[in-house]
Structure formats: structure tokens, C-alpha cells
Amino acid sequence: MPDETRAAILRALGRVAPEADLTRLDPARPIRDQLDLDSIDFMNFLLEVDRDLHVDVPEADYGRVGSVDQCAAYLAARLAQR
Amino acid sequence: MTDFLMPSLGADMTAGRLVRWRARPGDRVARGDIVADVDTEKGVIEVEVFRAGVVERLLVEEGTRVPVGTPLAVIREDGAPALGAVAPAGALPARVRVSPLARRRAADLGLDPARITGTGPEGAVTREDVERAAAGGAPPPAPAGEADRAARMRAAIAAAVTRAKREIPHYYLATEVDLAAATAWLAEHNRDRPVGGRLPLSVLQLKAAAMALRDFPDLNGRWEEGRAVAEPAVHAGLVVSLRQGGLIVGTLRDAADRPLDDLGRVTLDLVRRARTGQLRSSEVGGATFTVTILGDRGVDAVFGVIYPPQVAIVGFGTVGRRPRVVGDRVEPRPACTVTLAADHRVSDAHRGGLYLTAVAGLLQEPGSL
16 A cells, blocks of 8 residues: 555656656655745645545645655555545 | 638747647537647647637648748638538648748848758748758758757747847836735635645735736736737736746736636646646737746745736745834744836836835735735
8 A cells, every 4th residue: 555655646746747757756855845846836746646546635734745755654644544 | 711820829939840630620619629739849739729610621730840820720610611522631732832931031032942941841941941041051950859849948938038138128126025914814715625725825926916917007018019008908927937947938817807716726727737738829828917936945036037028027036934023023924025027118116116015915915816
């Protein structure tokens, strides 16, 4: 499941930043800093995650999905609650 | 009959390559239907048709680069008689090998167009080919994918900003805007909404800039043939900076009149498609002013270059906590610097200042947006 969640994150990032080389993404560092995503891109990223995994990340939790590692852990926890 | 032409997707566009037909002879098309994909320096644009009818003939093959204004297809409008048998897909008529403009230019320069290498559709000789031949130059190499597009985009930006700086006497103004009310309103608005219904602060800034223009027609329009032309509608050109280099300006029509939630939805969609090369022809060009928003990443202020023939560009710098005097105390408050670069032939700094004050005022009352 964690690998699938991670793959979904990368798919979503690929859709909002198609020019990015995601193989160079450091999973421990903030996604926005590495990919230069602005606030609209970040919302579009979360929209893609929601479309794919049906998990809506509330604005209050934005601080918990900053890096790929954080995001994967957060989404896995939300999916496990179902 | 109506000729469906290679559209001008911005004042800086001279030619486009027809990538793919989305319609075939005999297809019925409605106003707004996407009928072709065209590759420009702005990326691949989905081109819409603006008259309903039936596609009678396709005139340009996929993969062909043609100048702006070249007929791409013939569309028989509803009610018009048919020309006769509809040509099957791919059966293209013979092409004129020298454009009229090229023929006239060649005559002016005393050149024989038959001896010039054409780079237009099906090898047609264009005006650029004639002028290049007159200067003794060779035709440019064929387009070579992304690198070529990036180079053409850079060239288009260079042409636009050079023209702007050469022709437009800019004046620049800046003011700091307190965003405490706007961010508090936004937190409340977004709290219980799903991600697709939330608004980024940039949409409030965009709406405030557009709404305030209603009272400043001298900042919303264009400079054309030596005079200012005000536009009744407010169509915002939103600058999207591309991470791979360059930028694209997407048009948000009627930005001042759209409800905030609707403007937010279309802005998110527009930015996503601008980044993935999926803008439509109605979303490229036609803006009456431009806005550039740095959001929450970047520097304090951005002073834009006006996009000709427009007469103003508004810039929002990075939002951050700044020391602000509130009553008799200094408090850290969310704030940003909003700037205006405007055409001094059309407006003066006093008017520009009143406009920025109006933008700042609207952001103090986000419920009014």
C-alpha cells in the first residue's frame, strides 16, 4: 500500500509539473521547494491526489503533506482509517 | 462559406504549425468546438471555431507550418448552400506556392519568387522568405521539437518586451497592502470546503485588480494607431511562469464579473492546462490588462513590462509577514506589495495611484469581491 500511495503522489506531481524530473525528487525535502510549485500548483496537486485516491486533504493539514515521505505517511494513515 | 484561418494567438505570433485536425470534412461544428491543435511558441493550443456550420474542406495538412491568417479549412455556415461534393479527409486542393504578400514584396525588391526557397505550407514562399533571400540569408532549419519551441517562445517574449520598452513610456507605482482581512476571510471560506472548492489568495488579488479597473478605463484597454481605446469588458491576462523557462499568459475573460468561486475554479484549471500545453485559442490573447502574481514564493515586488498593445500590468509581490503600524502599535501582519506599470501616454501617476488604492481597499473587504 505505501508503494501504491507513493506512486499516486508521483503521478499527481507528474500531471501538475510535467516538465519535472521526478526521479531526482528527494522524498525527505519539501516538494514545493524542489519543484518550484506555487500555491495554485499545490492545490492542483491535491486535486489530482483526491481524484486518484479519494482523499481530500483539508487546508489545516497542508503542513503534514510537505514532502513525499510526509505526504505518503499522511495519505496511508487516512486510507487506513476507512 | 467561411474560411477558418490560422488564428493570431497573441500580438507576437506570426505563424503556427497545424499539429492535428479534430474535425473532418462533413463534420458539424458548433461555436466553441475545438477543431484543431496548433503548435505555437506558447505550446500546443486547442483552436476553437467561432461559427457553427459544417466542415466543407480542410486546406492544410497536419504537420504544416503556416503564417497567421492562412485559411486552414472552409466551413459552410448553417443555411448556406453546399459547394458540391465534400472532399474526403486528406484530399487537399493544390496550394498557392507564393503568398500575395510575398509576391508583392518580391516585386518591390525585384526578386523572382520562383527562385526563392519557401518555408511556408507545402513549400510556399512567404514574405519572410523573400526578405531573407533579399538579405542573402538561408531559410531557417525545420522545427526541432521542444528545444525549438523554447527558442521560439524566448524570441516571442524578446520581441514583445523589446517593443514594449521601445514604444511604451512606462511609469511605475507601488504600495503595500495589508492582507490580514483577506487571509482571515480565506481561512474561513476554505475551512470546510473540498480542495476543488477552495480559493488561493492569488484569486482574491486577481479579482480585486480586475474589479477596481471598472472605474479606470484608462488602465484597461489598448493603445492603437496613436490613440487609447478603452475596453468595456475586463479580461485579465494571467502570467504563468513556466519552470522549464519562458512564460505564457492565459486569458481569464470577464474576470471582474465572475463570482469569486467561479473565478477560482477557472483559474486553477487555466494554470494547470497552461503548464501542460492544453490552452484553448480563446484563452490566449484578448486580454485587456495583465496581472502577474508571485504568490507565497519569491521576492517582495514585481514591476512588470506592459504587454503591447495593452496599457497596464499589475504585479503582486510575495505575501509575507511584515511590520505594519496598526493604531499606535507595530504588528506583524500578512502583507504584500502591489505594483502598477502603466502607459504614460494614456494615464498619469495620480490616476494610477488612485487605482492601486482602490485595489488595496477591495482587499480590505474581501466579502465584496
